[in-house]
Amino acid sequence: MVHPRVYEALSQPVVGHLDPYFFEIMSEIEESLKVIYGTTKGITMVISGTGSAGMEAAVANFLESGRKFAVLANGYFCDRISEMGRRQGAQVVRFEKPWGATFEDQEAADFIRREKPNLVAYVHAETSTGALQRGEAICAAAHDVGALVVADCVTSLGGMPVNADLTGIDIAYSCTQKGLSCPPGLSPMFLSPRAVDWLNQRTASPRSWYLDLKLIRDYTTASHRYHHTAPISMFYALHEALAVILEEGPENRWNRHLRCHQAFVDGVEAMGLALHVPQGHRIRTLNTVRVPAGIDDAKVRARLLAQAGIEISGGFGPLSGKVFRVGVMGPLATEANVEFLLLEFRKALVAEGYRS
Numbered sequence: 265m266v267h268p269r270v271y272e273a274l275s276q277p278v279v280g281h282l283d284p285y286f287f288e289i290m291s292e293i294e295e296s297l298k299v300i301y302g303t304t305k306g307i308t309m310v311i312s313g314t315g316s317a318g319m320e321a322a323v324a325n326f327l328e329s330g331r332k333f334a335v336l337a338n339g340y341f342c343d344r345i346s347e348m349g350r351r352q353g354a355q356v357v358r359f360e361k362p363w364g365a366t367f368e369d370q371e372a373a374d375f376i377r378r379e380k381p382n383l384v385a386y387v388h389a390e391t392s393t394g395a396l397q398r399g400e401a402i403c404a405a406a407h408d409v410g411a412l413v414v415a416d417c418v419t420s421l422g423g424m425p426v427n428a429d430l431t432g433i434d435i436a437y438s439c440t441q442k443g444l445s446c447p448p449g450l451s452p453m454f455l456s457p458r459a460v461d462w463l464n465q466r467t468a469s470p471r472s473w474y475l476d477l478k479l480i481r482d483y484t485t486a487s488h489r490y491h492h493t494a495p496i497s498m499f500y501a502l503h504e505a506l507a508v509i510l511e512e513g514p515e516n517r518w519n520r521h522l523r524c525h526q527a528f529v530d531g532v533e534a535m536g537l538a539l540h541v542p543q544g545h546r547i548r549t550l551n552t553v554r555v556p557a558g559i560d561d562a563k564v565r566a567r568l569l570a571q572a573g574i575e576i577s578g579g580f581g582p583l584s585g586k587v588f589r590v591g592v593m594g595p596l597a598t599e600a601n602v603e604f605l606l607l608e609f610r611k612a613l614v615a616e617g618y619r620s
């Protein structure tokens with residue numbers, strides 16, 4: 265859900281992409297992003313493109329032909345980043361687990377120490393499964409073998425803590441349309457000092473010109489040399505969305521999402537439904553509920569949309585027809601909304617033949 269103040273910001277007069285006012289907005293965005301990424305040491309920047317552009321920027325700038333890329337693969341977006349690595353000519357090695365499972369510290373570290381990659385990737389909050397991946401052990405093992413770590417924070421940033429510095433993440437990317445409550449269109453990124461050093465020392469140009477982080481950074485901070493025509497209105501939107509988050513207070517926001525997640529879980533369990541991901545490994549922003557035997561998930565979803573205007577998603581890939589994916593984030597994440605959602609969800613399930 266886009267915050268009403270963000271809609272308002274989108275309608276403000278557009279300045280030029282080299283206007284000093286735009287760079288003021290940009291630098292305030294970068295400062296606010298540091299707070300929600302949880303960094304005092306690293307830098308933040310914003311890519312003009314959706315979350316996948318941030319993913320591709322991470323891969324295109326930190327991989328090149330022949331470099332080894334280790335992916336902890338337990339869902340759809342791990343597959344996407346693996347494919348991007350392949351297209352960069354990297355040697356991709358994967359530690360695979362079923363969709364919804366997570367990696368224990370020891371096994372993740374053993375994999376990384378054995379493979380000795382140059383870059384490691386994991387998805388912090390896997391939207392296809394609802395699973396949360398801890399990153400501390402992954403980052404520690406990667407740093408031991410001289411690798412950098414990229415974390416996909418598309419479904420965590422703005423709705424739950426990322427703690428980039430504490431975790432040891434080197435590169436992270438996100439989107440604007442999930443926890444930040446904006447329309448889609450930008451990808452906020454984080455780079456650790458280690459990642460910035462690596463970039464500065466890189467002599468070969470990345471294969472992608474548009475996503476060349478050095479060129480983009482030059483445009484947004486240093487020389488303000490034209491790189492691309494930034495989508496100004498989206499930057500206004502992100503600027504306002506971050507102001508809303510900082511006014512609420514990041515801790516308050518994470519806690520609100522946690523309370524709503526818990527209320528949702530309690531509610532569906534009380535209906536006799538089961539969550540796909542075990543307790544302790546779930547993300548706060550998106551819940552995966554197993555579809556009960558004999559129920560057609562598409563019919564329940566269509567009914568919920570028609571009866572209450574509530575859109576929830578289905579599973580895909582190996583989870584197709586097996587889970588409902590229910591996002592509860594941003595201004596939508598209130599106890600009253602969760603109560604309404606549970607009520608309508610139960611009605612739709614019962615109408616489609618569910619008996620608890």
Ligand SMILES: Cc1ncc(COP(=O)(O)O)c(C=O)c1O
Binds near residue numbers: 316341389439
């Ligand atoms: C975990 C994750 N990574 C990457 C992406 C890609 O982001 P986008 O669709 O904004 O390009 C998504 C989109 O839902 C996602 O959930």
